[in-house]
Amino acid sequence: MQCPKCHAQMHTYNRNGIQIEQCSGCRGIFLDYGELESLTRIEAQWTQQAPPAPPAPQAYPAAPAPAWGAPQHHGGHYRHKSFGRMLFSS
């Protein structure tokens, strides 16, 4: 089989049961009907099987919080000027 782009010879490889043709000249890849979908499906399965990412390291020990506490204790508003006023008022 010849590459449709540069007309060099294409070689057939088998990857996870899918036939892939790769051009020996321009390295382009030719997929038959349905092969892209098969690759996508296999990629998705691989991602699901991958171990979960390790939790982000905590810079401080976890502090107990009440049941009604905010879901995230990031202190994101600490430098907001409105909190600056709140820190200093009754």
Place this chain on the structure above:
Amino acid sequence: MTTAVVRALGALAHRAAHAHPDDPCACPPPTVLADRADGTVVRSGAVVAKAHASGTDTPGLLTRLTLADDPRLTGILLAPLVPHPAAPSAALDGRPVTLWPHGRPVDPGDPDAAPWEEAAALLAGLHRTPAPPSLVLPPMRGPAKAALAVARMRAARPADPATAPVLEAWRRLPAWARDEAAAPARRSRFLCHGDLHLGQLVRHPAPHGPWLLIDVDDAGLGDPAWDLARPAAWYAAGILPPEVWLRFLEAYRAAGGPAVRAEGDPWPELDVPARALTVQTAALAFAKSATEERTPDEVELAMIDACARIASLPPELGARNPS
């Protein structure tokens, strides 16, 4: 009216700052440190004069001044220059006036420099000091202030459905936290500040002296967890960073403060007061934003959102500490 009050306070402070007040002097003009309905504060040189709110409980104020002047609280509470209110005057609308030494406040522009550990240690010292037996101290005014904030919100936004979560979170508090009953006896006999925030600390003598607590207007006997509840509420709402909250909490524990258990989860003690402060802060946010004809900003919304979570708790979680 405010200008007359400010001028009268400036004159009082200036007179108190000089042994011979009628001699010529090069004092800078008096400066207004605060001017709100609950207190007008004017400084002249080394002296600060404060006009307390009209309608202040004057006998209660005298007891609180005596407390601040008590040698057992030296190094914790700033002592007044004169341990009794000045004679009421027409220029001051009959508001009681007290005189204090000037101290250097926390820099509002530099929250990282805020003395959280020192504030915690001062509170622990206050809470550990037995109430002077010679004083008949009134209750700490924390719950009363929370109730006033809710009343302010109701007046500023009558029938505004946005306030419903705040009102529901308020309804779920035990009666004592809404100022509708006495606090549980086992936790109600501690000396408390009653209104802790970063504006309640000064270095005295200014500018490098030790930190002291000021403003005894709300001080009295009560549950000491109330004095930790404002930072606790900010932390729970996700505003105050956990590391700052832990610095404050651990410094309080290290100083032997009795408001929370010595180790482990402090929330059984903090839960009710922190919920009350969450409601108070959210209610004031609704009241102030209505007066300023704006919607609550993102920080205020964080406190209002916390009320919504309190209001939606299953009852068994919402009444974790019903006493």
